[in-house]
Amino acid sequence: MTDVVLTGNARGRASRARLLEAAAGCFGERGYAATRIADITAAAGMSQAGFYRHFPDKDAILLEALQVPLEALLAATGPLTEGSSVDHEKIVARNTEFFRVYAEHRQVLRVLRELAAMHEPGLDAVWLDVRRGYVERIERWLRRLQKHGVLQTSDVKVLADALGGVLDQLAYTRLALATKPPTEKEILALGRVSGEIWSRTLGG
CATH class of the missing domain: 1.10.10.60 (Homeodomain-like)
Known part of the structure; x- marks a missing residue:
């Protein structure tokens, strides 16, 4: 039995x-x-x-299909928020991992991003919740930098949102909207350039 x-x-x-x-x-x-x-x-x-x-319906299977990629995206930003220094190579490595995870699931993540932009009831909150998760991690890291005198900014929350936006927009335009899967060289370039933006912004 x-x-x-x-x-x-x-x-x-x-x-x-x-x-x-x-x-x-x-x-x-x-x-x-x-x-x-x-x-x-x-x-x-x-x-x-x-x-x-x-x-039960199409919404339910979409949400479950998104569970693994969204958890992976959130995990990809985790180690970056540790410590109280601006390490350029670590930033590049974490951003590259973010883009690598996004590239792996780029098609279904594009759908969620577009549904969020259209304010599809129940689905816009999913993207916003995940994005809020990694932006808050960035914010906590920035506050540690600020506490240790490494960072000077007029608004930590807005800066965290802006840094997260660099990843969001590059991932959507360069990966989600691409007609073919990105090469490893392209993913590395996204990680490197976004890392340069972050480091220069933070004075690293």
């Missing part, structure tokens, strides 16, 4: 994973509005009844 249950659970997890992968691809290729549940199930090789065993 136990073996049957485990097999069923494993099969269910595999089906759910196929649907999530198919959804991410469909949303990225077609956009949110043009993607139908029928498109997702066709790409996953499953029936619509199978879809509804796992997800």
Whole structure:
């Protein structure tokens, strides 16, 4: 009896994973509005009844498809907020990691960014919450720099938002809107240039 249950659970997890992968691809290729549940199930090789065993609607599968990339983006900014100094190479390394994670999930992240810009109910808050998470990390780091006399600024909150905006905008315009996946050279260039902007702004 136990073996049957485990097999069923494993099969269910595999089906759910196929649907999530198919959804991410469909949303990225077609956009949110043009993607139908029928498109997702066709790409996953499953029936619509199978879809509804796992997800109640299109919003639910989009949010779950976004969970891993959004958590990875937030994690990519974490170590940067440690310490109380401006280390140019560390900044470049963390920014490069941000762009690398974004590039890996660029299609589905583009969809969320565009839905947020359109103020799609319930979905705009998702992007804003994640962005707020890493901007607040940057802000805490800037306040430590300020406390140790490393940074002088008239408004820490606005500066944190501006530095986060450098990453946001470059990721969206250079990665999300690109017609083909970025090369490693392009990702490294984004990390290097954004790091230069941050370091010069912070006086490092």
